[in-house]
Amino acid sequence: MSAFTHLWNQIAPIGRAASGGYLRYALTEPELTLRDWFRSQAARRDMLVTDDGNGNLFAWRGEPWAPGTVLTGSHFDSVPHGGGYDGPLGIVSAFLAADKIDKSRKIAIAAFVEEEGGRFGVPCLGSRLLTGAIAPQQAAALEDRDGVSFGQALGSTPSGAQLDKVKNLKAFVELHVEQGRALDVPVGVASAIWPHGRWRMDFAGVGDHAGTTRMADRHDPMLTFAFTVLAANKEARLTGAHATVGRVQVEPNATNAIPSLVRGWLDARAADTATLDRLVDGVVRKATERAGRDGTTFTISPESVTGEVAFDTALAERLAKTLGDAPILPTGAGHDAGVLSAHIPTAMLFVRNPTGVSHSPAEYAEDADCEAGIEALAKVLEEL
Amino acid sequence: MSAFTHLWNQIAPIGRAASGGYLRYALTEPELTLRDWFRSQAARRDMLVTDDGNGNLFAWRGEPWAPGTVLTGSHFDSVPHGGGYDGPLGIVSAFLAADKIDKSRKIAIAAFVEEEGGRFGVPCLGSRLLTGAIAPQQAAALEDRDGVSFGQALGSTPSGAQLDKVKNLKAFVELHVEQGRALDVPVGVASAIWPHGRWRMDFAGVGDHAGTTRMADRHDPMLTFAFTVLAANKEARLTGAHATVGRVQVEPNATNAIPSLVRGWLDARAADTATLDRLVDGVVRKATERAGRDGTTFTISPESVTGEVAFDTALAERLAKTLGDAPILPTGAGHDAGVLSAHIPTAMLFVRNPTGVSHSPAEYAEDADCEAGIEALAKVLEEL
Known part of the structure; x- marks a missing residue:
């Protein structure tokens, strides 16, 4: 069994509904289980885990927020009855890419909270808080369908913007399953996110x-x-x-x-x-x-x-070259990478989705493509 | 305070939501509280209460199901955030009409279960069960939005049809708030229910x-x-x-x-x-x-x-005459009276609704019209 299959099988049952899709709402039982899994994976790799007080987790190789750290990762939460790849693939790939690169490299792996907005209505809530794109009080007051507020779910008012720390990061690279039918090779690089x-x-x-x-x-x-x-x-x-x-x-x-x-x-x-x-x-x-x-x-x-997010063009071209002229393509989907790109050099890697289906139980990527994604992410982390 | 206002105020707070409308789903806490209230009202009048095993309650003056008994009453359950008059007005009016007539008259007051179909999806479920219009097993299997079945809510499989008993009844007269804008005097008589x-x-x-x-x-x-x-x-x-x-x-x-x-x-x-x-x-x-x-x-x-329910024409005309040439009008709303009319002489009295609004918190009838309805129901119970 490949290292990817091994890790993927660990999280595959968590929050899976009878539909075959996932109910991994932010800060509910399945997502909390995934966060525990994140902590245990970090511990195995001697990576310190910190919480930014906004609900975002970071696993560090090197000192937390040390200048020059390259951040990767994604999110665990799903849309209701969504697929298992959207988000978790980026986190699983990050741990496995970390295993492949020189241990002296300063890297960090993020698990951002409430990327889908599936529970509290505002997508990329964790990265917006971290970068000050939403006020802590405003985020704390957002309610889920049962009237539970984000502040209640988090256990406190979010700590809010920490741009000084964010700006210490050298770059953020988010690996994500592609969500359209535009990628016909295993791995591509993002150019922009549609408004x-x-x-x-x-x-x-x-x-x-x-x-x-x-x-x-x-x-x-x-x-x-x-x-x-x-x-x-x-x-x-x-x-x-x-x-x-x-x-x-x-x-x-x-x-x-x-x-x-x-x-x-x-x-x-x-x-x-x-x-x-x-x-x-x-x-x-x-x-x-x-x-x-x-x-x-x-x-x-x-x-x-x-508004439109144009990722760092020079960075995208450099990564595409590193990956043997990988295609560069835009996406209609929003991502935490789009939020962070306003503050630090940011790039995204896409892993091929054979049907293009996403936000549905039918969302899928081939194991071989996921493994190619991990290789590509490792190369990029080495290169940066 | 009039006798009507006194009784009405007792039940008005039960199941009232912040919207001003009611959440009186069948066999949930508020409706169970109303059923307790029904039992206490019957006890004050020395009326024996029986349960038909289908969730319908009956309060008897005279022996239960004695031949020649005239049945009146209605239902307690509401549509979600519905008004307070649809159903309960018929039961409150029945107790107060019973107070006005000769105590030797054999009458009974019904509280039918799940008339709206608001919880288990099939309207007039109680009267359908009593008359055999739905099979007990089929009714038992109906589920609410939380997956609780009618059988579970009732505590057993419903006992089903009891047509021999029903046919002992001389007539059923249901008093109900009007639900359109068609009635411009305090009380009218129903001609038919639309298919x-x-x-x-x-x-x-x-x-x-x-x-x-x-x-x-x-x-x-x-x-x-x-x-x-x-x-x-x-x-x-x-x-x-x-x-x-x-x-x-x-x-x-x-x-x-x-x-x-x-x-x-x-x-x-x-x-x-x-x-x-x-x-x-x-x-x-x-x-x-x-x-x-x-x-x-x-x-x-x-x-x-x-299908279309045409109420007993002779009975409707007789009641209209008893009530001083009350108007006779059809309705688009279904009622337990429509189900019972297939088996025994059945009539309905409508109390004026000034706005015609129903199934909404704004549903309303004037106290004076409700009191006219009670007078009319008493006259009809005496006359039959």
């Missing part, structure tokens, strides 16, 4: 009896919601962007009641900010018009919006 | 990453769902019927994931069965066509479908 964001859309109407309320008397927000879902899809196709409504909450959510409120989240991404703005503006205009016709109200509020 | 039903619609697609999956590569069931919501609305308007999609479940329900499954419930009602069939057929045809275009699948299954 992207998530917006909460509230459609409010008048709750009433489904059986007795005449169609003409209704103020049914489900209609406005449904129209907006189709409008977002059309706008995305017209602008060459991506738009998704994947999360919905309905009140009271009863079969025989016209809803009083439908809440939907818009996930939108585009190759440039102007296109993203045009997409969102189009959705807002159409939803507002329709709300007028339905006698409902429409409000939209951004939960997190990130 | 109605609820259908579960499953839209299945391919779960994938919202950021990285090209629009052209998607099989997004949210689109098929949204199109179907709008199609159901249009079909209902075209056919003069009612159609509502008020309940939705999404898997995995994550902002950054294309759903793998969207499940929506269609509530449809029409003045006649042919129209209802035409409506549902139209929805199925349009949803299926759209699923073909979206690369998703659409399946639909009826959860409960009830």
